[in-house]
Amino acid sequence: MRIISGKYKGKQLNSPKSDNIRPTGDKVKQALFTKLQFFIQDAIVLDLFSGSGALGIEALSRGARKVFFVDKDKRSIKLTYENLKGLDKNYEVINASYDIALNNFKEKFDLILVDPPYASGVYDNVLDLIDKNKLLNEGGYIVCEHPVGLKINTNFVNIDQKRYGTVELTYYSYDCKKN
Secondary structure, three states: OEOOOOOOOOOEOOOOOOOOOOOOOHHHHHHHHHHOOOOOOOOEEEEEOOOOOHHHHHHHHOOOOEEEEEEOOHHHHHHHHHHHOOOOOOEEEEEOOHHHHHHHOOOOEEEEEEOOOHHHOOHHHHHHHHHHOOOEEEEEEEEEEEEOOOOOOOOOEEEEEEEEOOEEEEEEEOOOOOO
16 A cells, blocks of 8 residues: 555555455545545545545645544554654544544534445444534535445435446535535
8 A cells, every 4th residue: 555646655554454444445546536636735634434544644645734534443543643654743543433523523624535344334324424513614525435336325415426346436515415
């Protein structure tokens, strides 16, 4: 695993030593950040279910103002800290479950990256909590990485969806919410 572009391009990231952490593949990561390349600069980003921290670190490398990494697994938190070594300190790492974190944030985000364990079944609840707590800035995006064909029920509008093998990225926007 490595950082694809930006300030930290080429930085090698430590890989998980267990199957509990499933890092986003380089092809999917490249597609995600290419699509949002002009949006990332100065964005406040939430990397929810951060795992190794690879997505949030890519955002930092590409000019995000600040990234919040959230994961409940202590091994993921340790791995994220290892991967953040040597980077500017414009981040915060939070060891908490997604629901506790989403119910306690005072921040609002420009970009929220949602990549939970696929079998967790939490996508609908995550998006409900983001909506209920008004955590996404107007004009911001939520990007969910999920298995192909998963139906996510939400008030947010699906503005784009791309398939990469067995993985899909679905992009949602807050400012075009259904009423």
